[in-house]
Amino acid sequence: MRKSIDGLLLEIPPEVYDPAEDSFLLAENVVINKGERVLEVGSGSGYVTLFLAKKFPFSEFFCLDINFQATKSTQDNAYQNDVSCHIINCDLLQPLFSQERFFDVVLFNAPYLPVIEEGLLEKAWAGGKSGMDVINKFLLQLSKVLKKTGRCYLVYSSLAESTQFEKQLQKLQFEKRITDHLKLAREKIFLCEISFKK
Numbered sequence: 001m002r003k004s005i006d007g008l009l010l011e012i013p014p015e016v017y018d019p020a021e022d023s024f025l026l027a028e029n030v031v032i033n034k035g036e037r038v039l040e041v042g043s044g045s046g047y048v049t050l051f052l053a054k055k056f057p058f059s060e061f062f063c064l065d066i067n068f069q070a071t072k073s074t075q076d077n078a079y080q081n082d083v084s085c086h087i088i089n090c091d092l093l094q095p096l097f098s099q100e101r102f103f104d105v106v107l108f109n110a111p112y113l114p115v116i117e118e119g120l121l122e123k124a125w126a127g128g129k130s131g132m133d134v135i136n137k138f139l140l141q142l143s144k145v146l147k148k149t150g151r152c153y154l155v156y157s158s159l160a161e162s163t164q165f166e167k168q169l170q171k172l173q174f175e176k177r178i179t180d181h182l183k184l185a186r187e188k189i190f191l192c193e194i195s196f197k198k
């Protein structure tokens with residue numbers, strides 16, 4: 001499917017997440033400073049990164065996704081919209097551990113629904129039994145790639161079971177601030193900012 005959003009021309013294959021309310025919540029609330037290195041985890045079509053790269057052009061953007069169709073889609077859409085970014089096809093952050101604390105900003109509109117599904121497209125929303133399975137794994141890895149002065153913007157849902165997530169934030173010396181939310185029919189979608197405790 002081809003569509004135009006916020007001045008970006010996007011080609012979105014059927015196996016790739018079509019940008020929705022949660023994508024817009026993330027894209028519209030993030031501020032990037034000049035020269036910062038930004039990593040988007042789970043870039044899907046690339047919409048969020050392309051939107052931010054156009055808005056904050058003097059920064060360096062990296063994207064990754066577990067779905068190879070999504071990484072290809074990010075790459076094609078970046079080319080189509082004349083945006084430069086580095087793109088990796090991988091599962092979360094482990095391949096980036098060798099570049100210790102490399103990123104100023106990490107973004108993740110995560111799979112956050114409490115469902116177990118395995119397909120390529122379904123990985124966009126299936127957050128396992130708790131809804132937080134992917135997020136909990138991500139959080140453990142985040143502390144290895146985020147600069148001590150950096151920040152992470154994460155999207156999740158009120159439908160997810162967040163006890164383990166909250167415990168892990170404490171353990172890893174992170175603090176969390178809800179910066180915005182959306183009310184949908186059956187859930188609230190939160191955007192939070194995570195940073196190391198000062």
Ligand SMILES: C[S@@+](CC[C@H](N)C(=O)[O-])C[C@H]1O[C@@H](n2cnc3c(N)ncnc32)[C@H](O)[C@@H]1O
Binds near residue numbers: 026042
């Ligand atoms: C809700 S979609 C968001 C897509 C895009 N960022 C947006 O906002 O429109 C979540 C994305 O995370 C990716 N994803 C899920 N699990 C992942 C993992 N373990 N590692 C990397 N990417 C993952 C999915 O393939 C999907 O593209």
